Amino acid sequence: MEAESQMREVKYAADISSIREAQARIKPFVHQTPVLSSESLNALAGRQLFFKCECFQKGGAFKFRGACNAVFSLDDDQAVKGVVTHSSGNHAAALSLAAKLRGIPAYIVIPKNAPKCKVENVIRYGGQVIWSEPTMQSRESTAAKVLQETGAVLLHPYNDRRIISGQGTISLELLEQQVPQLDTIIVPISGGGLISGVALAAKSINPAIRVLAAEPEGANDAAQSKAAGRIITLPETNTVADGLRAFLGDLTWPVVRDLVDGIITVEDKEIIHAMKLCYEILKVVVEPSGAIGLAAVLSDSFKKNSAWKDCSNIGIILSGGNVDLGILWDAYRK
Amino acid sequence: MEAESQMREVKYAADISSIREAQARIKPFVHQTPVLSSESLNALAGRQLFFKCECFQKGGAFKFRGACNAVFSLDDDQAVKGVVTHSSGNHAAALSLAAKLRGIPAYIVIPKNAPKCKVENVIRYGGQVIWSEPTMQSRESTAAKVLQETGAVLLHPYNDRRIISGQGTISLELLEQQVPQLDTIIVPISGGGLISGVALAAKSINPAIRVLAAEPEGANDAAQSKAAGRIITLPETNTVADGLRAFLGDLTWPVVRDLVDGIITVEDKEIIHAMKLCYEILKVVVEPSGAIGLAAVLSDSFKKNSAWKDCSNIGIILSGGNVDLGILWDAYRK
Structure with missing residues (x-):
């Protein structure tokens, strides 16, 4: 595997050891979040989907x-x-x-x-x-x-070894939970802390696993960076996914460059639709950023891309659930 | 225990054997639903709460x-x-x-x-x-x-041995999951199928466990029935909890009469508030009927009742999550 040999040669900001240390360190404090599945959503996607519910994490996010x-x-x-x-x-x-x-x-x-x-x-x-x-x-x-x-x-939100290592514990947990062997994990991308940790841990355990990023069209700096081979930042961002507006850092970029197998960009309307499905079918409260992995797997650009046709058992990280719901309650009160 | 001796003498519509048979029969088809907890909600309640998330069950309810x-x-x-x-x-x-x-x-x-x-x-x-x-x-x-x-x-919705036995599998699962020993379970009550199954299984495993019903003021037939010592039906019901409008049946009433330790009635505004907490803190989509257990544990009538002061580790059944959310999405789309 190309990715595997690169992992051996290049020293990234974190590694499986720092991630396993993080897991031991944070274990007394974090929730082990459940993995949910839905046959209705599997049917929509044409794949088996396993939702890692980090919206249930303390503070409402990974x-x-x-x-x-x-x-x-x-x-x-x-x-x-x-x-x-x-x-x-x-x-x-x-x-x-x-x-x-x-x-x-x-x-x-x-x-x-x-x-x-x-x-x-x-x-x-x-x-x-x-x-x-x-x-x-x-x-x-x-x-x-x-x-x-x-x-x-x-403590930078993502460009920090300790932060990346902590986020990587999601992979350890997900791959140990009672789900079929995953061949793919789809992860929201913003500054790259989450996906760096997830990719470093997952590929260390299973070098063949695909790690794909999901990114909003209106903040597609990671997709542009991958295409250009260097960090690209944008003059402005425009997306409903308020958690996905940051740009890659010098510690996350090398991981994204080498270990992320592809970036799926989706429009805001696809994110909103996926969010609706999370509420109506999974019964999970997600914020727009949290729903983007489901939006990606349901998008035409994913479904029609032959590179992803063998993605059968897909882990999707529902990264967070902090969203203002005031309007719903106003409606209920009337 | 009075309840225990009554269980031996009276033959109810279901029992631990029929519930264990049900568990084996339905195992290939049902989700084992997770148990969630929140320190923020524990602090509000002044107790340890463990939420059995049946809203994640197939079809969105227990x-x-x-x-x-x-x-x-x-x-x-x-x-x-x-x-x-x-x-x-x-x-x-x-x-x-x-x-x-x-x-x-x-x-x-x-x-x-x-x-x-x-x-x-x-x-x-x-x-x-x-x-x-x-x-x-x-x-x-x-x-x-x-x-x-x-x-x-x-197949009657609740007044049926097979239905009651199936609902009772929730107790078996909950009491086997990695939560501290529960001393209390709070269950929404409508026709009594859910609480009958839950009470029969839970008290068979642990005769000392308390099983409490949560009921809307506007459909308080179970509370009235317990007080009168016979099944009371109402000329009409008026509650936001559309799933809790049915009346007890001849198979569920004896279980409610003998094995349910108390009924906590709550107002619709308390149900709505609890629903909001489920969305905002637990990140779980519940319907009004599903949130009533949390409403009960947060109510003054529960908190101030000395009979429940020793309820420390409480299982709460979030019974379902099927709710029309159209208004939320309209607001998002604008």
């Missing part, structure tokens, strides 16, 4: 795995001044919760356009909110200022 | 367990002419699916006010819909007519 690993990796001396991050939401809530469990402060820089429910999660878990403009530049400069003032440790 | 047991209990000679039932929805879909798996017809009498999504499930699973007026009398007379015309077997 992000708690990485945040927990990072926070509990810190020496006591490092930890005491707290942690800082900038995040559109799920990493922020996850880091707040992990810091709370360790008993240290969490300073969270949040862009002003973050979904309300994600900000509420940060506050619920005791994180201290510092607002920034909704640009990566403003997020980073605001975080730098907080760092200087507090002496806390910066 | 009803498939009973329907599957009944359909696969039939002799070939009985089965060939098909099955008939009248149901506001979840039993109807469940029976349609079970009949489809056995390759026999299902004739479903549905009241005109049944939720759209429940009717769609019947049609999706190949059930033949026959409409009735939304009264129990019209449901029963229409079903009798279909019976006469088809020679099919009537």
